[in-house]
Amino acid sequence: MKMMGEMFAQLGSLIATVMFVYTICKQYLPYNLQGLVVRYSHKLFGFLYPYIQITFDEYADDFRKRSEVYSAIQSYLSTKSSTTAKRLKAHDVKGSSTLVLGMADNEEVTEEFRGIKIWWASMKDSSKKNSFSFYPEYDEKRHFKLTFHRQHRDVIMGCYLDHVRKEGKEIAMRNRQRKLYINNSGKGKWSHVMFEHPATFETLAMDPNKKEEIVNDLVKFSAGKEYYAKIGKAWKRGYLLYGPPGTGKSTMIAAMSNLMNYDVYDLELTAVKDNTELRKLLIDITGKSIIVIEDIDCSLDLTGQRKKKKEEEDKEVKDPIQKMSGEEETTTSKVTLSGLLNFIDGIWSACGGERLIVFTTNYVDKLDPALIRRGRMDKHVELSYCCYESFKVLVRNYLDLESHKLFGSIQRLLGETNMTPADVAENLMPKSVFEDADSCLKNLIEALEAAKEEARMKAEEEAKLKAEKEAKEKHETANEQVKCNGTSAEGRLCEEVKENGV
Numbered sequence: 001m002k003m004m005g006e007m008f009a010q011l012g013s014l015i016a017t018v019m020f021v022y023t024i025c026k027q028y029l030p031y032n033l034q035g036l037v038v039r040y041s042h043k044l045f046g047f048l049y050p051y052i053q054i055t056f057d058e059y060a061d062d063f064r065k066r067s068e069v070y071s072a073i074q075s076y077l078s079t080k081s082s083t084t085a086k087r088l089k090a091h092d093v094k095g096s097s098t099l100v101l102g103m104a105d106n107e108e109v110t111e112e113f114r115g116i117k118i119w120w121a122s123m124k125d126s127s128k129k130n131s132f133s134f135y136p137e138y139d140e141k142r143h144f145k146l147t148f149h150r151q152h153r154d155v156i157m158g159c160y161l162d163h164v165r166k167e168g169k170e171i172a173m174r175n176r177q178r179k180l181y182i183n184n185s186g187k188g189k190w191s192h193v194m195f196e197h198p199a200t201f202e203t204l205a206m207d208p209n210k211k212e213e214i215v216n217d218l219v220k221f222s223a224g225k226e227y228y229a230k231i232g233k234a235w236k237r238g239y240l241l242y243g244p245p246g247t248g249k250s251t252m253i254a255a256m257s258n259l260m261n262y263d264v265y266d267l268e269l270t271a272v273k274d275n276t277e278l279r280k281l282l283i284d285i286t287g288k289s290i291i292v293i294e295d296i297d298c299s300l301d302l303t304g305q306r307k308k309k310k311e312e313e314d315k316e317v318k319d320p321i322q323k324m325s326g327e328e329e330t331t332t333s334k335v336t337l338s339g340l341l342n343f344i345d346g347i348w349s350a351c352g353g354e355r356l357i358v359f360t361t362n363y364v365d366k367l368d369p370a371l372i373r374r375g376r377m378d379k380h381v382e383l384s385y386c387c388y389e390s391f392k393v394l395v396r397n398y399l400d401l402e403s404h405k406l407f408g409s410i411q412r413l414l415g416e417t418n419m420t421p422a423d424v425a426e427n428l429m430p431k432s433v434f435e436d437a438d439s440c441l442k443n444l445i446e447a448l449e450a451a452k453e454e455a456r457m458k459a460e461e462e463a464k465l466k467a468e469k470e471a472k473e474k475h476e477t478a479n480e481q482v483k484c485n486g487t488s489a490e491g492r493l494c495e496e497v498k499e500n501g502v
């Protein structure tokens with residue numbers, strides 16, 4: 001590396017001499033010979049110095065915006081320099097415990113790309129500001145300098161620079177602190193907090209086969225840029241998570257975000273004024289994100305709107321304006337079902353790329369089939385009551401246990417009654433520092449037995465009510481029959497009614 005630097009320095013001084021001689025000679029040469037000298041001096045320069053240099057400035061001349069390419073190169077070189085450079089610079093990412101290392105100023109690193117040697121240098125120029133001050137300020141201008149042999153121009157320009165840019169962006173993406181965005185300001189804008197949720201697919205309690213299927217699906221999706229482009233489909237995927245409260249729907253969204261390294265946009269539909277505002281929010285969503293609409297069945301009366309529309313159509317309401325206002329008055333938000341469908345798979349939804357759309361609901365049957373049809377919500381995932389496999393994940397999370405003599409009883413009870421993972425988890429959590437694993441498991445057994453007893457009593461009560469209802473109905477039918485057969489004229493009439501089915 002040092003030798004290379006010396007070689008460049010020697011070449012530099014040689015070239016400087018040539019340029020100096022050229023400038024002096026140029027003044028005394030007749031005008032028609034000057035063009036000739038310029039041409040030959042360039043040839044000589046190229047012959048003496050067969051390397052090409054490209055510089056990438058940190059800021060454009062107006063200093064307003066940091067160059068994206070510079071940032072990408074910086075991230076790209078951070079991985080190269082942390083293993084090869086001797087002088088490094090460390091900085092932390094806001095809100096994250098990760099320390100990012102980068103090249104120090106005026107440091108050089110080399111790398112090979114397809115057998116081609118490439119030199120990178122991080123340069124800093126300091127110049128004193130023109131204005132007078134007792135504490136003179138310096139303008140610091142940084143840039144990266146890329147040097148390579150001119151015979152590799154095509155490869156460097158054709159694919160190496162693209163490779164650096166792409167990989168640099170991906171590294172920056174991985175190092176960033178993820179965010180949770182919310183739209184509750186009511187102004188069609190997102191505000192955010194740092195996203196920190198410890199849930200992962202390892203700690204998520206659910207059927208292991210189903211879990212593996214979801215993880216594989218997500219991994220395939222995130223690597224599917226070319227595939228989606230090939231089939232001509234926007235790079236996005238819809239997930240519908242449904243199941244009773246406390247079965248892990250929100251927890252799964254957090255696990256998805258942690259697995260994919262995506263930001264989360266929690267969309268509160270009731271805070272969106274109308275379809276235009278919804279579209280505005282959509283445009284502001286970046287790539288690598290999960291758009292979440294929780295409890296979609298409660299968010300808006302979307303099904304009601306559609307039903308109402310259908311009723312109105314049945315009644316043949318002719319005035320379209322009257323019809324629209326009727327549709328929109330059902331909620332304070334004027335977002336309509338068609339607006340939401342447009343949000344999910346309209347032409348705008350393809351902008352920004354790589355995103356998941358997740359709906360959660362406790363009542364999947366309440367949703368309009370159009371909203372959750374395959375293609376819109378590509379994957380329907382049911383999160384259900386705690387099974388034995390889920391319990392094993394929870395007990396590992398909460399009590400660090402792989403096996404225990406009480407597991408058999410718990411397995412039997414879980415097969416006999418319904419308890420959500422949230423309730424199981426609550427029972428497994430030690431209530432004081434003195435509570436050990438044994439007593440937590442006993443608590444769970446007690447809770448399961450209580451739930452089983454409660455369910456039995458409820459079923460008995462329901463059966464009793466059903467029997468009473470049936471008896472009542474039977475009694476009423478019998479009374480009617482007696483009434484019908486009471487007078488001959490009435491009896492005949494009843495027979496006629498029965499025969500005609502009127």
Ligand SMILES: Nc1ncnc2c1ncn2[C@@H]1O[C@H](COP(=O)(O)OP(=O)(O)OP(=O)(O)O)[C@@H](O)[C@H]1O
Pocket residue numbers: 203204205206243244245246247248249250251252361362421422423425
């Ligand atoms: N499958 C699960 N795996 C691990 N923990 C779970 C699971 N389900 C529930 N929990 C625990 O219960 C709590 C509540 O779960 P969560 O909020 O994910 O349920 P939900 O299905 O989103 O409920 P709701 O329908 O009411 O929104 C979580 O904080 C988590 O600790």
Ligand SMILES: [Mg+2]
Pocket residue numbers: 249250251294360
């Ligand atoms: Mg939830």
